[in-house]
Amino acid sequence: MVNRFLDRVQEFYGKLDKKREAVLVWIFFAVLVFGVVIVTGTLTSGFHLVDDWEFAQYIDWITLEHRSLWDCLRDTVSFDLTLRFRPLYYINRILMAYVFGINLTAMSVVKAAEIVVALVALYYCARQMKCNMVYAALFSLTVMVGYQSAVWWKLGPQESYDTMMFAVGFYFLLKWLSTEKRAYAVISVAAFFLMSVYKEPFILLLPFVGLYILYDGMKGKRVTIPNLWETVRDRMPYLLTIGIIFVVEMFLILFVVGTNNYSYVGLDESVTLGQYVQTWQNAAGNNLKWYVRFGVLMGLILLTYWEQLKKLGWEMLLAAAIIVPQCVTYSKTALEERYILPCVLGYVFFFVIVGCRFRPLSGKRRIVYMLCLLLMLAAHGRVALREARYFAYRGESIQTMLESTLELVQGTDKKVLSCFGPNLEGNKTMYHWFRLHGYDEVFYWEEDENKINRSFGPREDEQADFADIDVVVMYNQEDRHWCYEPSLDLSDFTERKCGTITMYVRNAKSTSKDAPP
Structure with a gap:
């Protein structure tokens, strides 16, 4: 049945020329992506008290502090290079702002x-790897749909840009390998370079690129040193360029930028083996659960063809070249949400590209295998929609809080208390957003010290009494960032719930205000 369906798809494709297929593909994916972000509301959900505060900061610098674009770029990138190696990331963010x-x-x-x-x-x-339209769409969607779909709408993660650049670079690499046109090689290298200076884990895809070139050159040949050397020699300029990019960037990370600032990545002697195991067990039951469950089923199906499966050594090595470095990189935290990219590329390369082209796979086993892929995609699609709805709801909650608070205090001497700590990004959003809207009387609550101060700007040491506060804003338990109830006496305030955020407005008829807690 599956074979008949695929034959019909192939027949349909045969009636399409490349231009019509391109139009169909672009329309399908554009409608899918924009349909999701528009219908769920993520497209217009506004600030989220996380990475997007930086956009408000840059505009604050340019409009209120009168810094030049060059000053913003220089100061931000030079500071970030003391911590991370991702220079293009901040260049892009500042230009966007x-x-x-x-x-x-x-x-x-x-x-x-x-x-x-x-x-x-x-x-x-x-398609370049000889997949038909169905498997090509499955490959693409399985990579991008799931918990990692957060990169469709979150403005902080780098994975959307880097996955795009990897895909473009790999496509032109495949075109170059099939046609040997130099222009394709140049575009491919340029895309991989832009990818590598945007986020560090994607640098680790460059060895996979080199290995794939060897794999392509060794097709139909025995794995011998003379054959390997012949392949390397024929493609030396490309391999050398990719190798230089990889070595130079790894040198800069290890010996110039340093690795001590990457607290959530890499191996750490202070972390026990049991802690590593527990972390990955938790991940296998959460963000990775559908990959694990369906991966086991599909793996067992392929194992029934053991003799033929043993011939897929190159393909297994290629998948491992993507998966293993990413798992080592995120060994302390495991793979969650956006960090599933780019590791999932290796998983999907093997189970979709290799698995679906595996000729011995046929009959009922192919039907079950295909069903596993479709069910896994459906499960991840449900996850993506759920996460999108929450993201939109949270954004709408924050936007309501910001606008309602501004309406209450603008043009007055009233003071606002932000209780988003220890999420510093939430407090920074409050600081810059209100400054850009002409209001600069936001204070911040420090729970550990029971202290209220400005925290940011030229008056950062200025403190205030709780009796002087007119509006208090904080997370409630609907928000995933909620972690405690501030120890404040809010009996003289009226509660206003804004979705995942709660506002407290001091009662107007109060004749005396409470003492500091």
Whole structure:
């Protein structure tokens, strides 16, 4: 039945020329991505008290502190290079803020466009690897749909851009390998370079690129030193360029930037083996559960063809070249949400590209195998929609809080108390957003010290009494960032719930205000 279905798909494809297929593919993925972000509301959900506070900071610098674009770029990138190696990331963010201001909807459109390009490029990578339209779409969607779909709408993660650049680079690599046109090689190397200077874990995909070139050159040949050397020699310029990029960037990370700032990645002698095991067990039961469950089933199906499976050594090595470095990189935290990218590329390469082209796989076993892929995608699609709805709901809650608070205090001497600590990003959002809207009387609660101060800006040491506070804002238990109830006496305040955020407004008829807690 599956074979008949696939034959019909192939017949349908045969009636399509490349231009019509391209139009169909672009429309499909564009409608899918923009349909999700528009219908769920993530496209217009605004600030989220996380990474997006930086956009408000950059506009604050440019408009209120009168810094030049160059000063913003220089100061931000040079500081970040003392911590991380991702120079293009902040260049891109500052330029986005310079063009769009704090219009996060416009930035979300750009983010969605990146996802569309990534999906299309991944689709055509699969087509270049001789997959039909169904398997190519499965490959593309399985990579991008799931807990990692957070990169479709979150404006902080780098994985959307980097996955797009990897897919573009790999597509042109495949084109170069099949046609030997130098222009394809140049575009491919350029895309991989742009990918590598955007986020560090994607640098670890470069060895996979080199290995794939060897794999392609060794097709139909025995694995011998003379044959390997012949393949290397024929493709030396490309391999050498990719190798230099990899070595130079790893040298900069290890010996210039340093690795002590990467607290959540890598191996750590202070972490016991039991802790590593527990971390990965938790991940296997949460963000990775569908990959694990369906991976076991599909693996068992392939194992029934043991003799033929043993011939897939190269393909297993290629998948491992993606998966193992990422698992080592995130060994302390495991793979969660956006960090599933790019590791999932190795998983999907093996189970979709290799598995679906595995000729011995046929009959009922192929039906079950295909069903596993479709059910896994469906499960991840449900996850993605759930996460998108929560993200939109949280954004709408924050936007309601910001606008309601501004309406209460603008043009007055009233003071606002932000209780988003220890989430420093939440407090920074409050500081810059209200400054950009002409209000600068936001104070911040420090639970550990029972202290209220400004925390940011030229008056950061200025303190205030709780009796002087008119509006208090904090997370409630609907918000995933909630971690405690501030120890404040709010009996003289009226509660206003804004979704995942709660506002407390001091009662107007009060004749005396409570003493500090």
